[in-house]
Amino acid sequence: MKRARNFFIFVIIGIIIMVTLQQFIDSMAIIMGITYILMFGMFLGSSIYRRSKRLALLNDACDPEAFLQKTLKQQELTGSHKKSDVILKLDQSAAYLCMDKPDEARKLLLEIEQKYIKNPSLKMVYVVNLIIAYYELDEIEQAERLYEQEVGLLLPTGKKMQKSMQLLTAERYYYLKKYQACIDYYEELLSQKDFIKGLRNRHHAGIAYIMALSNLHLGHTDTAHEQLQQVIAKGNKLAMVQDAKQRLAEI
Numbered sequence: 001m002k003r004a005r006n007f008f009i010f011v012i013i014g015i016i017i018m019v020t021l022q023q024f025i026d027s028m029a030i031i032m033g034i035t036y037i038l039m040f041g042m043f044l045g046s047s048i049y050r051r052s053k054r055l056a057l058l059n060d061a062c063d064p065e066a067f068l069q070k071t072l073k074q075q076e077l078t079g080s081h082k083k084s085d086v087i088l089k090l091d092q093s094a095a096y097l098c099m100d101k102p103d104e105a106r107k108l109l110l111e112i113e114q115k116y117i118k119n120p121s122l123k124m125v126y127v128v129n130l131i132i133a134y135y136e137l138d139e140i141e142q143a144e145r146l147y148e149q150e151v152g153l154l155l156p157t158g159k160k161m162q163k164s165m166q167l168l169t170a171e172r173y174y175y176l177k178k179y180q181a182c183i184d185y186y187e188e189l190l191s192q193k194d195f196i197k198g199l200r201n202r203h204h205a206g207i208a209y210i211m212a213l214s215n216l217h218l219g220h221t222d223t224a225h226e227q228l229q230q231v232i233a234k235g236n237k238l239a240m241v242q243d244a245k246q247r248l249a250e251i
Contacts, residue, residue, distance in 0.1 A: 017034075018031055058094065063236060064094075067095050094129060096108065100136075106133040109126060112126065121157075128165075128168050132168070147172065159198070166195065167206070169185060170182055205241070206238075209240045212224040212230075224247075
């Protein structure tokens with residue numbers, strides 16, 4: 001219903017643009033061309049805005065359940081468009097990971113056909129999320145196999161992609177029980193202004209959480225205590241917040 005309403009509104013706007021242009025331009029071909037360009041720009045801008053607003057629920061508000069619901073609604077509107085469906089499934093997998101449901105994330109990711117994730121950005125999100133899901137399920141061999149097979153082939157083309165690989169590297173140290181290496185790597189990253197710039201609340205909470213767990217393994221309870229408080233301050237409804245509260249109570 002909402003999809004039909006949006007289409008109707010889109011058509012009405014197109015007609016208004018064409019009628020307005022007819023007052024200044026005689027050629028119908030030019031009017032149609034300009035209308036198409038304007039409508040496409042409006043559609044693209046609207047899509048980018050809606051996606052940005054939806055992602056903010058996860059990255060800034062740290063509310064994975066609200067993000068998941070919005071993503072599922074968007075999936076209903078998108079219909080059977082394969083590429084859009086893949087992007088939304090990748091978003092869903094991120095929500096499941098933030099809800100401490102790695103099994104759901106893995107299942108969803110493995111359903112995605114490889115031919116639809118040839119784009120480097122999509123491929124990287126897919127690989128990173130699947131590796132993390134395997135790690136969280138304690139399927140270390142699977143995670144390492146995928147890491148060795150795919151990560152070397154991924155070429156980060158932008159700062160966001162590079163940052164994703166850096167965060168994965170740090171988490172990998174933790175799951176391989178290289179706790180001091182994990183802490184050292186995070187500290188090196190956090191000393192770089194370019195890395196800190198653009199980090200969202202979800203990233204801050206995630207970094208503090210893994211560092212806290214690493215410090216707990218090493219017996220550095222005072223430092224871990226501070227970092228767990230950071231998780232609670234930044235993480236809102238992320239699953240790690242409840243674990244952080246429980247660990248704080250036990251220290």
